[in-house]
Amino acid sequence: MVDTQHSAEKSEERLRDAERTRAELLEVATEVFSEQGYSGARVDEIAERTRTTKRMIYYYFGGKEGLYLAVLEAAYRRIREAEQGLHADHLAPVDAVRRIAELTFDHHHDHPGFIRLVSVENIHNGQHLGKVESLRDLGTPAVSLLDDVLARGRASGELRGDVDAVDVHMLISSYCVFQVANAATFGFLFGRDMLAPDVRERHRRILGDIVVGWLSA
Amino acid sequence: MVDTQHSAEKSEERLRDAERTRAELLEVATEVFSEQGYSGARVDEIAERTRTTKRMIYYYFGGKEGLYLAVLEAAYRRIREAEQGLHADHLAPVDAVRRIAELTFDHHHDHPGFIRLVSVENIHNGQHLGKVESLRDLGTPAVSLLDDVLARGRASGELRGDVDAVDVHMLISSYCVFQVANAATFGFLFGRDMLAPDVRERHRRILGDIVVGWLSA
């Protein structure tokens, strides 16, 4: 009896270890892939930054591509969860729009690894993304939130009614992604440190101004 | 005398050949680097798509990195030349602003290879860009053009006076770069073909609206 309980515990413990190993691998891989790109990333390096061995990458993910796919999926999933945490129904339409823009802005700044990963994936023409079934219509949450706000604004007459939510989302995304994804080259060419707190703060406000300016009736 | 002339001709011919070889390598390398990224690009593949051999890459550019640097420099130089061709002083400030936005938009759409190259460079934190002396303050032309227009607009009262030209440039760049650089992932997630002519046309108009909306007094 004691033994049974004991092995049950041990078994659970191992499962937890397995899960932890998988998670660690995923975390490190996210870093490495976003730092070096897909081809630049080295399976050896990923393993070395971990407590496990390279062998486990093949055991858990089947190979380098499988690991990359898993990284991609996990990253997008995290984003979706964050987006689902957004709420703006308690705010007036104009404020809500600014709020969404600003929170999206912050979210991008706070997750540069994800943004870089998206860049990497785009370099490869999104060929991997298409393979991950679970990522089909992942875009919906963010857009439907905007959709609601735009509808409220149109009803109240505070926001113009001829703008598509996806277009608004694209404007916000463009601006936010650029901050992070092109920080290096834009910063170099125009001598502007995109990540400096005061710069970030100004850019954040500007984005709000632009979006509100565009959508206000 | 005849001989001298003869060898002078031969020498010139050779130089022209050399120049052609260099140019061909550069052209092919631009393609390959922008398609596969820095690490993903294969020196062998670049050479194979050329009439020369791999050895010439080392002869002319010193190595893979040297070739990439040369590609980067040539690409940025071409962009600058294009920007210097922009003229808007014959237009009213509001029209000029829209014009600049739209031409920038077209320019990005028409040079996806360059945009991808910039993405690649950002993946590597712009570490190569910084090495190319000749690219210091390459940003100036585009911004000074905007600066002029903003000044004219402020003077005439048609444009607001509290906006920085670099911020305007960043807004335009963000939007335009996103169109090309993130076409794959955004297209996948929102089922929108960013390169389709009608979509492109709508996005182009929207950008103009946003910029004009933001800057109008």
Add this chain to the structure above:
Amino acid sequence: MVDTQHSAEKSEERLRDAERTRAELLEVATEVFSEQGYSGARVDEIAERTRTTKRMIYYYFGGKEGLYLAVLEAAYRRIREAEQGLHADHLAPVDAVRRIAELTFDHHHDHPGFIRLVSVENIHNGQHLGKVESLRDLGTPAVSLLDDVLARGRASGELRGDVDAVDVHMLISSYCVFQVANAATFGFLFGRDMLAPDVRERHRRILGDIVVGWLSA
């Protein structure tokens, strides 16, 4: 009592399951080893073609080599049993000799897997065969049958008396093994399909002719 009976039944059932599992592994392994050779055979593949797991190979046979040894032993044992089924004492010596040759011929054609296995073992210099105690003087049955016929023939004056039974067996074996073991290369080089029914039939008759021709007084 009921319980004891119950567990006895269960135990038997389990043994039967165990035997079935062992047998299945052996059967599949015979196929795989004869198709791919010793090194070419994959423990994973053998297990996958089975209802059990790879782990069982280690449980029942100790490892890849143990499994191979078991395959070898089982294969040779089956052959011996087949040879013991041969009877020729009711035939006249000359007919008996032809009969043995033809039956051996058929047996080889009908068990290509075994012949291939022998090839595999020879590639490895018979190093495994020597380890299987139970296979010592496995050759006896076939040869002693020939011995009897040769003795009868010598006595009756129908067969020459200066030929060793092992030499006869070797001639027959050579010819029969070659049909199967070298079908691919010989067939390729001479454009002859060794396994086609009519070719097989002719070869069979030729073998009989050769053996009878050699041994006839």
Add this chain to the structure above:
Amino acid sequence: MVDTQHSAEKSEERLRDAERTRAELLEVATEVFSEQGYSGARVDEIAERTRTTKRMIYYYFGGKEGLYLAVLEAAYRRIREAEQGLHADHLAPVDAVRRIAELTFDHHHDHPGFIRLVSVENIHNGQHLGKVESLRDLGTPAVSLLDDVLARGRASGELRGDVDAVDVHMLISSYCVFQVANAATFGFLFGRDMLAPDVRERHRRILGDIVVGWLSA
């Protein structure tokens, strides 16, 4: 002038080195493949037994399979050359037939590596052999020699006229290949050392007897 000559010499020297390296690789690979089979052979081991490095295998042969193909081709080519050295037109048909059998016998005994290679290739169903264009109708020489002798014998009435040369070749090949290819297992099962000089001598004579016995009118 001196320099030119000097570099011409050096260049030739290098080519000779290259040729030697290639040849050495081929020789060692022939050994290793025939000893361990295709899958069992290790690229590392082949390289280690050489003065060059593993890298050269890829440089010269493209990979493991390319090396194996080259080994196969070279081996068969050598055999063909040996067969073309056979001459029997100065002997009476019966003697010629025995001569061919005996020389073939010796040739097999003296080139066990080749025989083993053929076994290896048959384990893989001759799938590589078929890829080597240059080995199409390689069988011809040996058979046409036999064809001539058989024709002479038929004309003189010394040999029977109803036997196909390929069938004769197959008989001889079967017997000779078996000596070498199955030496291990046959030797083990019947306690006979196939490679012992006296055994070899007896087998040689027996083959001659069998062939002559079969073909004599």
Add this chain to the structure above:
DNA sequence: GATGAATGAGCCTTCATTCAT
């Protein structure tokens, strides 16, 4: 008796680069 999880060692291959005229 039976098993899922984990793994060390080694495999084949490819990369960017240099040698030697």
Add this chain to the structure above:
DNA sequence: AATGAATGAAGGCTCATTCAT
């Protein structure tokens, strides 16, 4: 100026096997 031959170092992956119940 131009080049064919050669190569060291590392890369991704797969093998048979053992651990720990």
